[in-house]
Amino acid sequence: xIFNKQTFKGGVHPPEYKELAEHQAIEALPLPQQVxxxxxxxxxxxxxxxxxxxxxxxxGDKVCEAKGYVSVPSHASISGKxxxxxxxxxxxxxxxxxxxxxxxGKDELSASIAPVPNYLAQDAAEMKKKIxxxxxxxxxxxxxxxxVKLSPPSDKPIDTFILNGAECEPFLTxxxxxxxxxxxxxxxxxxxxxxxxxxxxxxxxxxxxxxDAIALLQKLLDKSGDALKVVPLNVxxxxxxxxxxxxxxxxxxxxxxxxxxxxxxxxxxxxxAKAIYxxxxxxxxxxxxxxxxxxxxxxxSKNLLVRIGTPFxxxxxxxxxxxxxxxxxxxGGPMMGIAQYTLEVPVTKGxxxxxxxxxxxxxxxxxxxxxxxxxxxxxxxxxxxxxTLARVIEYKRYDEAHQLGxxxxxxxxxxxxxxxxxxxxxxxxxxxxxxxxxxxxSKAA
Amino acid sequence: xxxxxFVSASPHISxxxxxxxxxxxxxxxxxxxTIGSIYFFGIRSGWIILLAIISAVATEAGLQKLxxxxxxxxxxxxxxxxxxxxxxxxAEVPWWIPVLGSAFAIAIGKIPFGGLGYNSLNPALLGRAFxxxxxxxxxxxxxxxPLQWISDYPRLAEFLSKLSLYKxxxxxxxxxxxxxxxxTATPLNVxxxxxxxxxxxxxxxxxxxxxxxxxxxxxxLYDSYGNLFWGNIGGCxxxxxxxxxxxxxxxxxxxxxxxLRIPLSYIGTVAILTWLFGGTEGxxxxxxxxxxxxxxxxxxxxxxxxxxxxxxxxxxxxxxxxIGCGVITVLIxxxxxxxxxxxxxxxxxxxxxxxxxxxxxxxxxxxADKK
Numbered sequence: 001x002i003f004n005k006q007t008f009k010g011g012v013h014p015p016e017y018k019e020l021a022e023h024q025a026i027e028a029l030p031l032p033q034q035v036x037x038x039x040x041x042x043x044x045x046x047x048x049x050x051x052x053x054x055x056x057x058x059x060g061d062k063v064c065e066a067k068g069y070v071s072v073p074s075h076a077s078i079s080g081k082x083x084x085x086x087x088x089x090x091x092x093x094x095x096x097x098x099x100x101x102x103x104x105g106k107d108e109l110s111a112s113i114a115p116v117p118n119y120l121a122q123d124a125a126e127m128k129k130k131i132x133x134x135x136x137x138x139x140x141x142x143x144x145x146x147x148v149k150l151s152p153p154s155d156k157p158i159d160t161f162i163l164n165g166a167e168c169e170p171f172l173t174x175x176x177x178x179x180x181x182x183x184x185x186x187x188x189x190x191x192x193x194x195x196x197x198x199x200x201x202x203x204x205x206x207x208x209x210x211x212d213a214i215a216l217l218q219k220l221l222d223k224s225g226d227a228l229k230v231v232p233l234n235v236x237x238x239x240x241x242x243x244x245x246x247x248x249x250x251x252x253x254x255x256x257x258x259x260x261x262x263x264x265x266x267x268x269x270x271x272x273a274k275a276i277y278x279x280x281x282x283x284x285x286x287x288x289x290x291x292x293x294x295x296x297x298x299x300x301s302k303n304l305l306v307r308i309g310t311p312f313x314x315x316x317x318x319x320x321x322x323x324x325x326x327x328x329x330x331x332g333g334p335m336m337g338i339a340q341y342t343l344e345v346p347v348t349k350g351x352x353x354x355x356x357x358x359x360x361x362x363x364x365x366x367x368x369x370x371x372x373x374x375x376x377x378x379x380x381x382x383x384x385x386x387x388t389l390a391r392v393i394e395y396k397r398y399d400e401a402h403q404l405g406x407x408x409x410x411x412x413x414x415x416x417x418x419x420x421x422x423x424x425x426x427x428x429x430x431x432x433x434x435x436x437x438x439x440x441x442s443k444a445a
Numbered sequence: 446x447x448x449x450x451f452v453s454a455s456p457h458i459s460x461x462x463x464x465x466x467x468x469x470x471x472x473x474x475x476x477x478x479t480i481g482s483i484y485f486f487g488i489r490s491g492w493i494i495l496l497a498i499i500s501a502v503a504t505e506a507g508l509q510k511l512x513x514x515x516x517x518x519x520x521x522x523x524x525x526x527x528x529x530x531x532x533x534x535x536a537e538v539p540w541w542i543p544v545l546g547s548a549f550a551i552a553i554g555k556i557p558f559g560g561l562g563y564n565s566l567n568p569a570l571l572g573r574a575f576x577x578x579x580x581x582x583x584x585x586x587x588x589x590x591p592l593q594w595i596s597d598y599p600r601l602a603e604f605l606s607k608l609s610l611y612k613x614x615x616x617x618x619x620x621x622x623x624x625x626x627x628x629t630a631t632p633l634n635v636x637x638x639x640x641x642x643x644x645x646x647x648x649x650x651x652x653x654x655x656x657x658x659x660x661x662x663x664x665x666l667y668d669s670y671g672n673l674f675w676g677n678i679g680g681c682x683x684x685x686x687x688x689x690x691x692x693x694x695x696x697x698x699x700x701x702x703x704x705l706r707i708p709l710s711y712i713g714t715v716a717i718l719t720w721l722f723g724g725t726e727g728x729x730x731x732x733x734x735x736x737x738x739x740x741x742x743x744x745x746x747x748x749x750x751x752x753x754x755x756x757x758x759x760x761x762x763x764x765x766x767x768i769g770c771g772v773i774t775v776l777i778x779x780x781x782x783x784x785x786x787x788x789x790x791x792x793x794x795x796x797x798x799x800x801x802x803x804x805x806x807x808x809x810x811x812x813a814d815k816k
Contacts, residue, residue: 009810012460014458014460015458170458243810243811247810253810253811254811255811255812256809256810256811256812257811258811327449327450327451328450328451328452328453328457329450330457334455334456334457334458335455335456335457335458336455336456337455337457338455339450339451339452339453339455339457340450340452341450341452342450355457357457357458361457361458362451362457362458363459364451364453365463368464368520368561368562369559369560369561369562369563370562371464371467371561371562371753371754372562372753372754372755372756372758373467373753374753374757374758374759374763377758377759377760377807378704378760381810382809382810383807383808383809383810383812384807384809385758385759385806385807387758388758388802404806405809405812408809408810408811408812411455413455413456416455416456416459417456417458417459417460418459418460418462419459419460420460420462420463420464420466420467421463421464421562422459422463424453424454426454426455426456427453427454430454
């Protein structure tokens with residue numbers, strides 16, 4: 001179809017900087033001396049510690065248990081002794097109860113991790129149970145528990161699965177490398193997902209700036225004959241945002257305040273697909289992931305296979321350290337990532353990258369008055385009015401902010417990126433979302 | 446670890462465009478028309494533009510210093526206001542006209558509202574309206590006809606006339622036979638006068654000759670597209686050359702400092718309405734191309750209606766704004782008291798911007814599908 005352009009409204013074209021790390025093959029980071037496993041690495045209820053200080057653990061042993069349905073457990077990522085259970089700084093903010101494990105250097109695997117013969121024969125409910133037990137949460141950044149996403153209510157059947165390999169954040173290349181180096185595992189993960197969902201249509205969405213990954217996946221699919229379609233997408237941020245991705249590929253619009261399942265879609269990140277394969281095929285819990293360590297402030301950009309819980313400092317040291325003019329360390333990409341004040345924070349399940357920005361890149365110019373140029377309005381993929389929202393939130397007019405749809409903001413940062421006045425829209429919008437949620441709660445009460 | 450780490454909300458990178466970059470981009474886009482104004486009306490227009498810029502910048506800096514506020518003239522917005530104000534005056538105004546106009550634009554049109562970003566009316570147009578209301582004769586007599594200054598330099602005149610870029614006074618008179626180019630000036634003025642003659646006397650058989658003459662004059666105007674396009678006509682110093690204004694506009698669009706929603710809907714509306722109602726032979730007899738090329742429409746549509754601060758932020762709002770400007774412009778040109786209506790139409794539409802923005806709030810992504 002000529003008119004069904006595979007895109008979405010709005011968006012921006014930030015410089016990509018993918019060249020820093022995209023040709024670096026994934027390297028395993030040497031085992032850290034200690035790991036910090038926060039009980040909260042996912043959206044939902046925090047998990048509960050099930051080990052005590054002094055306990056011996058092996059790689060893959062559960063150290064905290066899911067509390068309720070929208071929650072996942074976490075596992076030891078090295079073998080050794082539990083040294084402490086205390087609050088530690090968390091890369092997403094604040095201090096979070098964490099289990100600190102001191103390495104014994106042996107890296108012994110838990111006995112439960114073993115290949116499962118004929119794993120595709122397991123039934124869907126069994127698989128979902130295993131996925132929760134493996135501690136899977138979305139690895140694209142938001143870290144929503146995977147098993148919940150895989151369990152749509154019966155009145156909302158899912159007919160379309162989309163594998164998200166867009167990786168639209170500048171700098172990050174972890175998903176790209178994973179697609180190049182572990183394509184078979186990812187595809188097997190997709191087959192498992194589609195079996196669980198019982199859906200027939202599957203797409204693999206990759207931005208056109210990764211032609212090698214597109215070609216490789218296409219070649220493998222041609223050989224295997226799967227009914228999956230690789231969809232090369234225009235390079236535009238935020239192409240990998242769930243709602244925008246679904247719109248671009250299926251032309252369906254997820255209703256405001258709704259979820260992809262409302263339009264019969266499900267989106268999973270490539271990293272999650274690989275982890276699903278690991279969990280189903282060998283009962284391997286999510287205790288390691290690929291992290292891109294990059295940015296002009298990093299001496300040697302790399303893609304690293306890292307144990308969950310490894311402090312940022314270890315990764316940065318392995319990459320040659322940071323340059324003197326580095327002023328920002330970010331968990332994630334430059335558009336949505338979270339700036340860190342310490343390098344003691346650990347890699348979590350949602351850490352897709354560690355980015356070091358130099359003074360020149362991470363300038364913080366004083367915001368100037370809005371000149372109503374409307375670039376933010378044109379850039380907003382959710383069709384909001386970021387300039388107006390920022391202003392009403394600044395003046396604490398939360399009722400108005402609610403009417404203007406502040407809760408639909410996906411915090412992609414396109415508005416603040418294009419703003420010539422350097423207004424920090426996301427600062428206001430994040431705050432406004434909190435305040436509006438509070439206001440609604442107190443009204444309901 | 447010696448680095449001090451900074452923490453702030455995402456995003457951590459931003460586009461390289463800043464307010465000064467945009468404002469000086471607009472200044473760059475106005476350079477062709479500035480050079481054109483000097484070419485057509487002599488070095489005098491250069492002085493007018495310079496005085497207007499100096500006055501605008503000095504007024505802004507002076508007032509901010511007086512109020513002990515940060516001085517923001519470096520952002521370039523006052524320079525843009527100065528140039529646009531100068532573009533809107535005839536070449537032979539006394540030196541204090543651009544000075545007063547710019548000062549008024551900044552001191553009344555911009556600073557009292559809180560400076561850049563907060564004014565609801567386009568300052569340059571407000572300055573022009575002030576000048577037009579206060580010194581109407583100085584602002585509406587266009588004594589200088591294009592390239593007149595060249596006659597002071599006989600050798601240059603001879604040279605240019607060989608290249609057929611210039612016509613000597615004798616040749617000029619000849620080519621504009623029916624119209625006295627020296628006192629009646631702008632094409633829209635001529636159009637207006639002749640149209641009024643036709644309207645007044647078309648049923649009076651005794652005046653048949655006058656009506657015929659008027660009709661001839663208008664059809665001659667319609668044949669002057671070339672002059673209208675290149676700018677070889679009377680008018681305010683910056684508005685005459687459609688060609689040079691379009692060069693600047695293409696630059697602005699290429700740099701994405703403006704988009705086409707307002708200019709296209711504005712110009713399109715003027716074209717359609719003048720075609721429908723602008724003729725002397727009744728419905729559908731108008732000449733849209735003449736109305737689009739004549740007067741200040743190009744300057745207004747590309748450089749002043751698109752002023753970010755005083756136009757809507759929503760996509761559909763900008764179309765409504767452009768259409769509104771077009772309707773008012775045509776009403777003034779065809780029915781109202783002035784031959785030209787671009788500046789008033791934009792000022793009037795500026796006032797509707799908050800309302801337009803309120804009623805054209807875009808539908809949130811996915812909102813339409815919600816039950």
